[in-house]
Amino acid sequence: MTESSQTTESSFRQTPLTQWHIARGARLAEFAGYQMPIQYSSIVPEHLATRTGAGLFDISHMARLRLEGPRSGLLLDHLLTRRVTDLQVGQVRYSLMCNAEGGILDDVLVSYLESPSGQQYHLLVVNAGNHAKISKWLQPHLADYPDVACHDVTASTAMIALQGPKAVEIIQRLFPENPGRMPRLKYYRATVALQMGKPAIVSRTGYTGEDGFEIIVRAEDAVRVWENLLMAGREFGIEPVGLGARDTLRLEAGMPLYGHELSEQIDPITAGLSFAVNFKDRSFIGDEALLAKSQQKPLVQRVGLKLTGRRAAREGATVLDTDNREIGQVTSGTFSPTLQTPIAMAYISAEMAKVGTAVVVDIRGSKADAEIVALPFYKANAQ
Amino acid sequence: MNPENLKYNESHEWVGLTSENGQQVAVVGITDFAIQQLTDLVYMELPKIGAQVVQGQQFGEVESVKAVSPLYSPVTGKVVAVHSELADQLEGLASDPYDNGWLIKVEMAAGATIDNLLDYAAYQKQCAS
Structure with a gap:
């Protein structure tokens, strides 16, 4: 038997919650350049807690890019296999980013949001392992759209997923001044809210096959929000869940993972993701190759x-x-x-x-x- | 078996000598520490009776939800007993790795030794480091 080495100090990047994971005794490993929790207790109990009650996941390693400017939707429309310009404020869409050959560069979530000051912007959530590649891919396109600014907010924020049948009961306790707000949030909708007076982006999305939410908060608020969620979820059997169970959960839910089911050698049609490709009255990078694919x-x-x-x-x-x-x-x-x-x-x-x-x-x-x-x-x- | 009297591979298999029907046999298992590290065991692949095992070489594998890990034999010889019921009782392995958790029993080959393996103190030290 060989045993994976375990370190609590390393040169890998940390999320705003990494020290919490270490203090909790989680088993950590490198993932996409980050030191991430693989498991706190072990995969099976964390997995089952998410299926029966709730699981709490640190997904801060996912890259978050905020695109601002009047033409941010047009720019994304050119890069993504699905239309973005028709999104209403508060809508979230799953899409793919492809190269000209139709190979998948990444699968992403795009949210169209409005800041408290009334500014509308697109938020792109990208796989951690593709962070650098996508940032680089965006550069020449951003140069073509000088009025669009791209802010990488990955390091200044944290992202937490609350997943499971009890997620809705737990999250409302974090917004006591308006407890009905998050339960009313529909699937693949997002909202910018104040949590204890601090900004939070809450979306009804996830990667487990359960109902749930993904929450983006400022890095300095991460530990407080994380602990508040654990406290609010205690009576529902909430558990912190590592990347080990995140993988078994998404697999049961049949969701593809970049680097496994998705890669630049695979196109969305082959991957069974035709629902996330829209050709009608639009053009985007890879459209010709994908149209040909979809007709064969x-x-x-x-x-x-x-x-x-x-x-x-x-x-x-x-x-x-x-x-x-x-x-x-x-x-x-x-x-x-x-x-x-x-x-x-x-x-x-x-x-x-x-x-x-x-x-x-x-x-x-x-x-x-x-x-x-x-x-x-x-x-x-x-x- | 008393863990203090066993010998150990660096790869976390234990071996102890005992006598059965007047014959000396080497009993092989995996350590408590290994089981705690592996977690969520689902399957164990063990050799058949009569198979030859060689010290330091793979004789089976243990699978958890997360991964598969090879099992390396701490001893050279012929397998004379296999704990095949263990496959259905992997949850129980954790509670009793040194007695009911044995994996195989081996009739040691002439000249085979376990004196070159770690003793309890050295193995404990390795796990603590």
Whole structure:
């Protein structure tokens, strides 16, 4: 057995909550250049707390870019696979950023918000691992739109996800002067609010398949808000949740993760994200390549796999048909804490991608029977 | 088995010598510390009876929700018993890693030794560092 080394001091970047995680005894590891909590207790109890009560996640490593100026929407429209200019204040949209070949540079959330002073702006939330790449990608486009300013607010803010069936009851306690406000916030809506007199951006979004919220606060307010949420959630069984369970939760929810299901070698059509590509009456970087893709039959497709036995198929495992022919590869896999069975996502030949097809997964030389199943693996009751 | 009388791999497997039916056997398991580090165990792949194991070489693997870790044999010889029921009782392994948590029993090859492994004090020191 080999054990991963554990350090509490390192040259990696910290979030405004890293010292809290260390004090709490979390197991930390480097992720996208940040020192992040992998688990506080362990993955399974943190995962189940999120499914049954609430989980609290430090996602401050995600990059936050604020685009201001009258043409910020037009600029983003040119860069993103979905229209942005039609967003109403308070709307959030999932989209992809592609290169000219249609390869996925990142998957992002765009919110259209209004500051307390009445200024409207777009907030782009980018994967931590793509922070530098996307900042660089934006540069020449920003130069074409001199009236648009891009402020990287990642370091000056923190981002906290509150996820789970009890999230709505917990968050309202943080806004006692208007407890009905956050429960009224609809799915994929966001609002700028004052929390204890300090600015907070609250959106009804998440990456777990549960109801929940993502909250952006100033870095100096992060620990207070985090602890207030833990306190408010105590009676609902809230737990701080590390990146380990964040991964098992998103996998059960069938959500792709950049670097696994998504990359510059994969286009949104192949990834099963056609809903996030809009061609009508607009042009954007990669549109021609993607239009061509969308008119062809795809060669490979992203699918869900349910395996027999207890061994998980991990990234890179080969998927075979029942005649032992290679048909694809696993991109993420784990033992599902909710379903108590191994699950995986994979790219496989389109003709083999039909739900119900029996396949075989080669797990380090031993074969496990598997079945192609519909995504997501898990769906929350009330959403 | 009393952990103080066992020998240890740096990779957290333990081995203890005992006598069964007048035969000396080496009992192999993984340490409490390892189980605490791994967390959320879901599966264990163990060799079959009769398989040869070699000191320092992989003889199986243990899988948690998070990852798969190889198991390295602390001893050279032939597997004479396998704790196959353990696969369904991985939760119980944590409570009793040194007795009911044994993984395999090995009939040591002629000339094989465990004297080169860490003793309890040295292993404790490694875990504390």
